[in-house]
């Protein structure tokens with residue numbers, strides 16, 4: 001029987017961050033598919049699961065956790081893997097995860113939703129988001145020019161957070177050779193035992209209808 005239950009859907013990069021962590025830790029987990037595109041996260045039933053109306057949610061031993069960063073932090077402590085080894089490293093992990101949530105994932109996820117998934121929004125809005133995304137990818141690329149992973153020479157939950165949306169470059173119009181530091185880093189993460197592409201790791205791809 002599965003020890004962890006993850007509310008997720010295949011197109012969610014935020015859920016992928018957690019699903020990937022569970023897989024890399026060889027956890028016994030099962031997905032609970034959320035019908036995001038059918039409006040499930042806006043229903044009263046789902047709000048009772050997560051008042052924020054978001055995926056991912058992780059259930060484990062009577063606890064129900066949301067926010068991918070919080071869940072990754074919880075799992076790192078639980079498994080003793082992908083965590084910081086001292087206070088400086090823990091602060092550095094937190095710094096990159098906060099930056100990811102605000103400046104990287106937020107813009108990429110919104111742009112991809114508009115141009116690829118829902119096909120909505122004005123061109124000026126897309127251009128604004130694309131500009132913000134490219135600035136953030138440039139910052140990440142510079143950071144990764146002279147280190148293997150976000151906080152040094154080994155992967156941590158900061159990497160799992162930062163890479164959440166980055167295995168779909170064609171869906172938001174990016175070519176990784178333009179960002180060689182990011183390109184090489186994504187390959188290093190892909191090489192970790194247990195890595196599976198988000199569309200194969202979580203249910204709901206391809207979308208029906």
Ligand SMILES: N[C@@H](CCC(=O)N[C@@H](CS)C(=O)NCC(=O)O)C(=O)O
Pocket residue numbers: 011012013014015041053054055056066067068069101109
């Ligand atoms: N900061 C949150 C973001 C979660 C998030 O935006 N999830 C999306 C799916 S990828 C969602 O459920 N959105 C529902 C909504 O905004 O209505 C996290 O890291 O978990």
